[in-house]
Amino acid sequence: MKKYIVGISAALIMVFGAYTAYGAEDSLDIEKVAIKAIQYSTEVKAKASAADLTLDRYGKDLHVTNAWSASSVIYAPLNAQYQIDLSYGDLQITESSVRLSAYQHYITMLKNKYKVELQQKFVDKLTIENEDAENKLKSGGISEYDAGMIAANLAKERITLKKYQRSYDADVINLNKVMGEPVLNKYANFIDQNIKPSATLRPLEDYIQAGLASRYEVTSAESSLEVTKVRQAIEAPDKSQSMPLDYYQATTQYDLAQGQNEIAKARIQVELDLTSGYSELESRLRTWENTKILLESAQSDYDLVKQNYDLGRAGKDELITAEKDYMEAQIQVKNAELDAWLFQMKMELASGIGPGISQ
Template sequence: MKKVLSILLIGLMLLVSTNTVLAAGDSLDIEKVAIQSIKNSQQAQSVDRQVTEAQKNYENIEGLSNTLRGTLQYSNSYATIQAVILTPLKMENMVTVVTNAKTVLTNYLRLSSYQAYIALLKANYAQTIQQGLMNDLAADYKTAQQQESLGLISPSQMRLTEIAYLQAQYGYDSAKKAFDSASMNVNNLMGEDLTKQYSTLQDYNIVPADKIKTLNDYVNLALANRLEIVNAQSQLDVDKKGFELGKSAIPTDYDLYCDQEQQTLDNDQNNLDLAKIGVQKNIIQLYANLQAKMKVLEAQKNLEDMAAANFNSAEIQYKNSMLSIQDFDKAKVSKAQADVNYKNAQMDAWLAQTLMNLASGAGYVPLNLSLSSGSSTHVNKPLLTGPSHDK
């Protein structure tokens, strides 16, 4: 009996080593999908235009400011101060806000493309293993038919072998449909023909780390890096500067002016505090998810090792006529399912680690832009996996 299933997973891994003999257009990897998906995204193209517009507006305002700068020695009116100092400062902040939004949106699109490619890989693994299982059980079914004709097994035993083969055939058909659907989704993200197929789906760069950081490490990184916090702090700094410049113009009702501006600063500080709280909550939620994925990975590795040992034992027993073909088929099915489950757990753990790295970096939840006000807030936009970022 061929050891088809015992080498299937090894065969999948060896796909990576054969990539060098294939044309570049025949292979696909997760980063290629991400790059092409971002390039094809209308959202990315829209925010690119916003960045260009903000930069152009800033350059125009800065040019006007430089023209008026020489008049400061003759006039210290608030209008002049605002035109020379405050308005360029606000526009510079807007450029930063929009650029930050582009960074976060890029992370969001990258993560979405990762999810789509991993779904494709999962479907491909399942299809490959189900095909091997179906072919192997087809051979067993043929053997059982011969054994029944010789009176070596009963018709009911032969029927059980037939049922196992038909179930494997159904499993393969289902896996193929899932693969076709996942392939169309990836092609759609990349802007390719929906029916385009690839000779090789690479997974060499989808390897989860053995260890993860502590929760405190991730929280501290996020508080230092998340761009919704950076934006909120920047808005507070700009409004503080505006407050001081406004006071220098000696407002008609100084006390009223100070009260109104202090209210603005208090609101900015509140937004900053809320952003920090939201980020911490997000990291705590994602960390729980990450820990769960790492535990599943460890458990599935143990189950895969156990299934491999059981399969090897069953094969020896079957060859020595100590095990029925039906029980041997059960061992094959268990081994195939364990292989799929372990590969899925590896990819789920990698994706959870990637999500956490993005969450503790610039962020991954698209920012809501308001080009007229110069302010920025973040919004909830749930992803396909993992908790969404709460306000």
């Protein structure tokens, strides 16, 4: 039977210790966001209160030393630990779900932040080109049409930048809401160096073995059957005499079969969940690799168009299109990288206590 209460205590020590180390910095990283989201979550607080109430109710039965009945000495502590484990396990599942949600918010913010940064560089470049075009127009070094096209492109890309910036600003507000911070809080830096997919993919069998040993639905079903067996053993002398033997045996066998069936169903569900998740993870990693190949192609195309433009063999429209395609390829690589990392985190939790990929 899992002792979730011990795990919770250790986790809280790690959480508060890690959070204290950050201090009052003006930067955020994904783990800080997750920790603060868990601390602020009303759902987590409700589950924690329920777990504490369960501990208060059953804690006295964990260590019975002065009772004479087998029910008090054996069954009561076992059932108490089972009830406590159920409640604290439910709390851990909720914390993991909140953590994943915080991860997703941070990933979404990083995607839009990266788009803003690339677009800002593009606008800065076009701004310099526009200033140069205005100077050339005064000296007759460029036609009004070409100067107007450069100015129009700049205006268009500034509008795009504002759109990206609005999305990014909204993401930061959402992060503040998730953490319980003032919604207008600003941060000088969002750390993302640690958000990289693992270079090596664990075998599916490793995930399944870990999940079967740790997932809440499996361990709770196993503990339930253990409690049922002990209860039946204690009740056997009385019940076998108070009801027909055939009926008593059928009832006990049915209860055991039900418990074993619940374990089997839970194990099958966990294995299916992780197998499906593993296929999705492989797909995310392949997508990431493919975007890197497309990025190399987009960069080569841009370099060629830039060379032709410098030689007068390509127009400004072609150059801007190639540069935009190159920027989009960079964005796709970053998005795929972040998505692959997030799904790896989902698999790690799904092969632990949970939640599952499909939950």
